[in-house]
Amino acid sequence: MNIPLIVPHVRWREPAAATDPAEQLSQTIRRLLRRSLHIRHLDAGSCNGCDWEIQALMGPVYDIQRLGIDIVASPRHADLLLVTGSVTRNLEQAALMTYEAMPEPRLVVAVGACACGGGVLQGSYATAGGVPNVLPVDVYIPGCPPRPLALINGLLIALGRLESKLQATDVTRHAEPSL
Amino acid sequence: APADRHVTVDLDQLPAATAAVVSELDARLALMVGEDDRSGSGSYRLAYTFAPKAGGWVTLEAFVDPDEPSFPSITPLVPAAHWYEREVQDMFGLVPEGHPDPRRLVLHDNWPDGVHPLRKDFDPSTPMPRVEREPYQFHRLHGEGFVEIPVGPIHAGVIEPGHFRFAAVGEAIFHLETRLFYTHRGIEKLAEGRTPAHVLQIAERVCGACSCSHAVSYAQAVEAIAGVEIPARAAAIRTLYLELERLYNHLGDLGNICAGVGFAVGTSFGARLKEDVQRLNERLIGNRFLHGVVRLGGVRRDLDAEDVADLEKTLDGVARDFKDFIELIMGSETLVERLTTTGVLPTATARALGAVGVAARASGVDLDSRRDHPHAFYDCLPMAVPVIVRHEGDVKARLLVRSDEVLASLAIIRALLATLPEGPTAVDLGAIPAGYAWGVSESPRGENIHWVRIGDDGTIERYRVRSASYPNWPAVAAAVPGNMVPDFPLINKSFELCYACLDR
Ligand code: SF4
Numbered sequence: 001m002n003i004p005l006i007v008p009h010v011r012w013r014e015p016a017a018a019t020d021p022a023e024q025l026s027q028t029i030r031r032l033l034r035r036s037l038h039i040r041h042l043d044a045g046s047c048n049g050c051d052w053e054i055q056a057l058m059g060p061v062y063d064i065q066r067l068g069i070d071i072v073a074s075p076r077h078a079d080l081l082l083v084t085g086s087v088t089r090n091l092e093q094a095a096l097m098t099y100e101a102m103p104e105p106r107l108v109v110a111v112g113a114c115a116c117g118g119g120v121l122q123g124s125y126a127t128a129g130g131v132p133n134v135l136p137v138d139v140y141i142p143g144c145p146p147r148p149l150a151l152i153n154g155l156l157i158a159l160g161r162l163e164s165k166l167q168a169t170d171v172t173r174h175a176e177p178s179l
Numbered sequence: 180a181p182a183d184r185h186v187t188v189d190l191d192q193l194p195a196a197t198a199a200v201v202s203e204l205d206a207r208l209a210l211m212v213g214e215d216d217r218s219g220s221g222s223y224r225l226a227y228t229f230a231p232k233a234g235g236w237v238t239l240e241a242f243v244d245p246d247e248p249s250f251p252s253i254t255p256l257v258p259a260a261h262w263y264e265r266e267v268q269d270m271f272g273l274v275p276e277g278h279p280d281p282r283r284l285v286l287h288d289n290w291p292d293g294v295h296p297l298r299k300d301f302d303p304s305t306p307m308p309r310v311e312r313e314p315y316q317f318h319r320l321h322g323e324g325f326v327e328i329p330v331g332p333i334h335a336g337v338i339e340p341g342h343f344r345f346a347a348v349g350e351a352i353f354h355l356e357t358r359l360f361y362t363h364r365g366i367e368k369l370a371e372g373r374t375p376a377h378v379l380q381i382a383e384r385v386c387g388a389c390s391c392s393h394a395v396s397y398a399q400a401v402e403a404i405a406g407v408e409i410p411a412r413a414a415a416i417r418t419l420y421l422e423l424e425r426l427y428n429h430l431g432d433l434g435n436i437c438a439g440v441g442f443a444v445g446t447s448f449g450a451r452l453k454e455d456v457q458r459l460n461e462r463l464i465g466n467r468f469l470h471g472v473v474r475l476g477g478v479r480r481d482l483d484a485e486d487v488a489d490l491e492k493t494l495d496g497v498a499r500d501f502k503d504f505i506e507l508i509m510g511s512e513t514l515v516e517r518l519t520t521t522g523v524l525p526t527a528t529a530r531a532l533g534a535v536g537v538a539a540r541a542s543g544v545d546l547d548s549r550r551d552h553p554h555a556f557y558d559c560l561p562m563a564v565p566v567i568v569r570h571e572g573d574v575k576a577r578l579l580v581r582s583d584e585v586l587a588s589l590a591i592i593r594a595l596l597a598t599l600p601e602g603p604t605a606v607d608l609g610a611i612p613a614g615y616a617w618g619v620s621e622s623p624r625g626e627n628i629h630w631v632r633i634g635d636d637g638t639i640e641r642y643r644v645r646s647a648s649y650p651n652w653p654a655v656a657a658a659v660p661g662n663m664v665p666d667f668p669l670i671n672k673s674f675e676l677c678y679a680c681l682d683r
Binding site: 041042043045046047048049050051052053054055056058059060061071073074085086088089090091093094098119120121123124125126127144145147 | 468677
């Protein structure tokens with residue numbers, strides 16, 4: 001049987017000034033967190049389009065795990081909340097509870113037109129009209145839905161925000177691991 | 180095709196008329212629409228649309244007096260009516276008398292009393308405080324050893340929100356109750372008062388996964404009201420994209436069934452093939468989810484020779500790799516064993532709940548709207564639409580129906596490309612008269628109905644979306660008892676339903 005080759009992974013190289021955004025992302029994660037970036041996805045009322053693109057990130061083609069990113073099961077393990085959908089009334093409480101369960105410093109990234117500002121659902125009685133009306137958003141990734149590469153680019157921008165948040169947060173950091 | 184029939188009955192005659200339609204015509208309840216027609220006829224209007232075995236549609240219509248806002252429930256006769264009637268209760272404030280389970284459905288506990296968004300006098304800008312109410316009462320099983328396992332609405336993976344309440348003894352599930360409608364976005368109300376072209380944008384976003392089918396169903400409804408037939412080439416191109424949508428969904432879904440048992444190599448294989456088709460989508464129409472294929476009166480973009488060559492080349496590759504994919508799945512004995520006899524949906528249950536699509540066909544119910552309610556170009560194909568029916572009703576049957584449908588889709592696309600009619604790709608609808616109609620298409624998940632009424636001013640007056648997930652979700656809950664808790668994700672993925680188009 002013939003299992004076709006999947007897009008080859010980016011191999012670990014000595015960090016040199018990376019130009020590939022994926023590689024840049026990987027290096028920034030190492031520098032800032034000294035471990036992988038943990039993401040919790042939150043569907044706050046999306047049409048599923050944005051979610052499927054996030055799912056594609058975890059698949060064999062985009063494979064963000066190779067960059068040191070993982071999507072985790074619990075908000076308690078997450079550094080970053082990736083929110084899709086315009087926050088429906090029926091989900092608002094669950095969205096707030098998810099956010100509150102995250103340790104600080106925490107990032108919120110709004111994914112897609114609905115999450116950024118309500119999208120085609122502007123004016124509906126049943127939604128909050130976007131994530132910023134419910135949670136403090138750090139980075140907006142526009143698109144309907146944003147392509148997987150736009151999501152990777154958005155995560156890179158979010159890490160820049162994490163850097164300043166880390167400096168501002170009083171956390172007792174563990175000793176530097178020797179890499 | 181048999182003519183569509185429409186009968187108006189007195190409200191108290193509704194159950195008797197329903198019983199007659201269901202038994203004499205061997206009909207399935209396909210749709211129920213409530214309308215606030217107080218400004219017209221002075222009443223609320225309820226329309227139950229049935230699909231008789233012989234084809235066509237039969238609609239029973241009854242009017243509800245606003246001073247006595249209740250109607251006799253037909254759920255005791257036709258279980259498939261259960262959610263429709265609860266939804267009408269939430270959205271219009273009409274009480275289904277005799278409904279066995281009249282709890283809230285779409286508007287969860289914290290919505291205030293007296294808020295009925297689909298009434299015409301509901302003002303979306305009314306402040307709606309969150310009210311404290313008795314928490315939702317789940318059905319409970321009592322007895323020694325029973326454990327209740329609550330799951331959701333936020334799940335561990337990248338999936339949509341919904342709440343599942345299992346009653347289990349050890350690993351064995353005795354009862355599953357689902358609580359859904361978390362992603363209710365008020366789409367039907369949002370459509371009201373907007374132009375038909377504007378609502379097309381919303382229709383495409385009811386559900387990302389079946390976007391093209393939603394757009395086609397909606398456009399067909401509007402075109403029927405306008406009395407316009409779209410050009411043959413436009414119908415053929417719509418059919419092509421409907422099949423591409425089925426293809427990328429089924430490929431991903433086959434991979435996701437593997438994910439349900441932790442067979443990672445299968446999951447990746449499915450995801451890779453799905454990506455191949457989604458990239459093809461993007462090259463053809465500029466969107467990975469087929470947004471923008473449909474315009475009212477036809478399609479937005481024609482296919483040129485280069486597109487046809489790309490389609491042929493890409494799909495040849497998909498067809499070749501798909502063979503290996505299925506060999507990989509079916510060659511794994513432990514995997515196949517997990518799928519066999521797991522999550523059986525009995526034929527009688529599938530019928531009682533009005534299940535459609537892959538879920539129905541894998542349980543011995545022979546229906547497919549591509550054949551039964553021909554739309555787009557399906558009745559002009561040089562081949563009959565292959566309707567794949569199996570009788571086991573288990574996870575394996577749903578997997579095999581999908582895998583055969585992948586081959587069928589590839590064959591339909593090849594046939595289409597070989598016989599693509601020439602001509603224009605759209606017509607102008609002109610001024611659209613007042614009226615109502617519904618459009619049907621077969622999405623990857625099954626029969627997908629959009630019901631539209633256009634008012635005198637040419638804007639949408641009422642919009643009802645009934646996707647395939649609507650009748651199929653209760654079927655999931657029916658297929659789970661008797662299985663182990665760890666098999667639930669697998670069973671759920673084998674149905675692969677959507678929450679977004681259910682909740683709207
Ligand atoms: S932004 Fe577009 S794709 Fe994303 S949830 Fe909203 S409608 Fe769906």
